[in-house]
Amino acid sequence: WSGEANKRVFLWAEQGIGDEIMYASLIPELAATSSKLIVQCDERLIPLFKRSFVDGIEYRCRKSPALEDSYDCHIPMGSLPNIFRPSLDSFSKASKAYLRCESERSQELRKTLLKGEAKTLIGISWNSSSPIAGAHHRNITLSDMAQHLDGPNVKLVNLQYGDVSDEIAKLREDHGIEVAEVSEIDNRNDIDGLAALIMACDQIVSIDNATVHLAGALGANTRVLLPFNRSWQWGLERSDSYWYGSLQLHRQKKPGDWKHALKTIK
Known part of the structure; x- marks a missing residue:
């Protein structure tokens, strides 16, 4: 995925859990531009992500990957900043708190x-x-x-x-x-x-x-x-x-x- 709107996007984690949490700050922006979003992440994060982000996102852990015919394009989490945070000024869009605890x-x-x-x-x-x-x-x-x-x-x-x-x-x-x-x-x-x-x-x-x-x-x-x-x-x-x-x-x-x-x- 390289920024096209109205696509079914598969977002997959390729780094450690701390990096997954950091790049998750970009999930709302990706969800807003996608017709469907599938997020593969560390299963320990799924309850927190489900509570914090918009309804309609499908979550999967590494043991249960998305089927190839369920998405149009894919992108690793670590590549999202290339699209959504190309400069320091673009970080002004970031929410101070994007995860919600119980x-x-x-x-x-x-x-x-x-x-x-x-x-x-x-x-x-x-x-x-x-x-x-x-x-x-x-x-x-x-x-x-x-x-x-x-x-x-x-x-x-x-x-x-x-x-x-x-x-x-x-x-x-x-x-x-x-x-x-x-x-x-x-x-x-x-x-x-x-x-x-x-x-x-x-x-x-x-x-x-x-x-x-x-x-x-x-x-x-x-x-x-x-x-x-x-x-x-x-x-x-x-x-x-x-x-x-x-x-x-x-x-x-x-x-x-x-x-x-x-x-x-x-």
Whole structure:
């Protein structure tokens, strides 16, 4: 597909889940110009996409691809910006929040986490499992992040995917800092639940991973810690994101040194 109107279009994901979330910002524009739209994406995203985008879009996971006679043309998600975002000015069309969580679930999670206390809930994520070369440079230790953010009126909330119970226990043992975990939500596989948990928080602080893309797509108040050699979508020097209006970017000044970036987070 190269921009023709009134076509049956098959949009397929070819990258990681964070990229799928980012390029999903263009789904409404593609849907508006297509007679029919079929979206193949990570199946973990389908409930969230169905709630957030217009009715009539057909969703498929990789295990159930679209039949060739059901569409006229196709395009990978990563090629959509060539058509809809050809310049920085074209990002002015972008919606600040284009994904919607289950609001009632989010409100209940917030009540459960606060337990009647008047505290600021800060959701945190500190690790990336991306297979991209050099992705480990994005990571920060839980200890460094938590010690900077912790305070008497703060409650830290775990948004990190994977089994991090040992890290959280060690933080408690070494520094007396608690990180609240919501056992009912699998942060890796229950993306709809993670979205509700993100929106239950007052602020998100995360490295560059899928969680930060989800937070940006939801319009959550988010601070992103970026390594010295950061990914292309964050630009070179700017402190805001042209992909996500609710994000503020905090960059390393020297490779491997998070001190300056952490100090700029209030």
